[in-house]
Amino acid sequence: MKFRYKVIPSLCIGCRTCELACAFTHAKDKKPGRSRIYPIAYKKDKYVPVVCLQCDDAACVKSCLFDALKRNEETGAIELNIDRCVKCEACVAACPFGCALVDDVHDEVIKCDICEGTPACVQFCPTKALVYEKI
Amino acid sequence: MVLIQINGKMVKAHEGEMVLSVLRREGIEVPALCDHQALEPGGSCRLCMVEITKADWDGWTKNVTSCLYPVEEGLIVSTHSEGVLEIRRNILDMLLARCPNSDVIQKLAEEHGVMKTSFDTLPDSDNCIMCYACTRVCEVLGKSAISAVMRGHKKVIASPFGDAPPDCIGCLSCAHICPTNVILWKDENGKRTIWNKSFDLITCKKCGKETISREFADYLLEQRDIPADYFETCDDCKRMELAFKMGGLVDGAEEVAI
Numbered sequence: 001m002k003f004r005y006k007v008i009p010s011l012c013i014g015c016r017t018c019e020l021a022c023a024f025t026h027a028k029d030k031k032p033g034r035s036r037i038y039p040i041a042y043k044k045d046k047y048v049p050v051v052c053l054q055c056d057d058a059a060c061v062k063s064c065l066f067d068a069l070k071r072n073e074e075t076g077a078i079e080l081n082i083d084r085c086v087k088c089e090a091c092v093a094a095c096p097f098g099c100a101l102v103d104d105v106h107d108e109v110i111k112c113d114i115c116e117g118t119p120a121c122v123q124f125c126p127t128k129a130l131v132y133e134k135i
Numbered sequence: 136m137v138l139i140q141i142n143g144k145m146v147k148a149h150e151g152e153m154v155l156s157v158l159r160r161e162g163i164e165v166p167a168l169c170d171h172q173a174l175e176p177g178g179s180c181r182l183c184m185v186e187i188t189k190a191d192w193d194g195w196t197k198n199v200t201s202c203l204y205p206v207e208e209g210l211i212v213s214t215h216s217e218g219v220l221e222i223r224r225n226i227l228d229m230l231l232a233r234c235p236n237s238d239v240i241q242k243l244a245e246e247h248g249v250m251k252t253s254f255d256t257l258p259d260s261d262n263c264i265m266c267y268a269c270t271r272v273c274e275v276l277g278k279s280a281i282s283a284v285m286r287g288h289k290k291v292i293a294s295p296f297g298d299a300p301p302d303c304i305g306c307l308s309c310a311h312i313c314p315t316n317v318i319l320w321k322d323e324n325g326k327r328t329i330w331n332k333s334f335d336l337i338t339c340k341k342c343g344k345e346t347i348s349r350e351f352a353d354y355l356l357e358q359r360d361i362p363a364d365y366f367e368t369c370d371d372c373k374r375m376e377l378a379f380k381m382g383g384l385v386d387g388a389e390e391v392a393i
C-alpha cells in the first residue's frame with residue numbers, strides 16, 4: 001500500500017460537503033446517489049466522518065461469495081467490481097462498521113473506492129479533516 | 136497477448152479470453168442477457184452473436200456467440216454487420232413471442248427495430264427466457280437449490296418437485312441476476328418468501344431493521360471466517376457505533392456509551 005486515507009475527527013465541523021462531493025462524483029445518468037461517507041454527530045457540534053476503513057483483514061471481502069471485492073494495491077482501497085456483484089448484500093450485513101451500503105437511487109451495492117486515487121471528499125473538505133497521503 | 140481485429144480496429148486481448156469480454160473492455164455494445172461476470176459463460180440467450188473470419192478463410196465467415204468463443208491470433212470480428220443484425224432481429228422476434236409482457240425484451244427488441252413479433256405469442260407466458268443465470272448463480276454459491284425440470288416446451292426452472300427447496304438459503308441472488316425479473320420474492324413482517332419457502336430475516340437488535348436471512352448468515356459463517364456478531368446489527372447502527380467509539384477516542388475517554 002503506497003497511500004493512506006486518514007480521518008481527523010477533531011477537525012470535522014460537520015458541514016457535509018464530503019457527502020455532497022461523494023454523491024455527485026459517483027453520480028450515474030446525471031443523478032446523484034447515496035454518499036459513501038457520513039459525518040455523524042456523537043455529541044453536540046462534534047462530528048466523526050464515518051467512511052470505509054479499508055481493513056487489512058476485511059469482512060466484506062471474506063463474505064463475498066463471488067469475488068467481487070478486491071484490494072487495489074496501488075491505492076490501498078478495496079474496490080467493488082459492480083459487474084461481478086449480484087446484490088446478495090452479504091457484504092452490507094458483514095461489514096462491522098456498516099460502510100458497505102445499498103444505494104436505493106441506482107439500486108446497487110456501493111462502497112468507498114477512494115475514487116481510484118483522487119478522493120473527491122478530500123479535495124472538498126474545507127478544514128482538512130480528511131487527508132489522503134503518501135506513506 | 137493476442138492481436139485481433141474488431142470492426143476494423145486492431146485490439147490486444149489476453150490469451151484464452153472470450154471475445155465478449157474484449158468487446159466489453161473496448162466499450163463496443165453487444166446485447167447479452169445471460170452474460171454476467173460472476174458466472175461462467177453460458178451461451179443460452181444467443182444475442183451476443185458476432186461474425187468472425189480470418190485472412191486465410193477465403194472470404195468465408197462464421198457466426199458464433201462471442202461469450203463462448205476464445206480469442207485467436209488474427210481473428211477478424213464484426214459486431215454490427217448486416218448478417219449479424221439480421222440474426223439478432225430473428226432471436227429477438229422469437230424472444231418477443233415467448234415473453235410478450237417483458238419490459239426488458241420489449242425495449243431491446245424495439246432498439247433493434249423489432250416492433251412486433253411475427254410468431255404467435257405464448258399464452259400465459261411467465262417471461263422466463265431459459266438463460267439459466269439463476270441456476271448457474273446458485274451453483275457458484277455452492278447450493279444448487281433450483282434447476283431446470285421437464286423437457287422441451289414444458290421445461291421450467293423450479294425447485295425439486297415444486298416444493299420448498301431444502302438447499303435454498305434465501306439470498307435472493309437468483310432473483311437479482313434474472314435478466315427479465317421473473318423470480319418473485321416478498322419481505323414481510325420479518326419473513327422472506329421465495330420459491331415457496333419462508334425464511335426468518337435477521338432484525339437489528341438496536342433498531343429492528345431487517346437485513347439478510349438467518350440461513351444465509353449461517354451459511355456465510357460456515358463458509359468464511361467471520362465473527363457471528365457482525366450480522367446482528369444493521370449497517371446504520373454499526374455506523375453510529377463506530378462514530379461514538381471514534382468520538383470517545385478523540386475526547387480521550389476510553390469509550391462513549393451509546
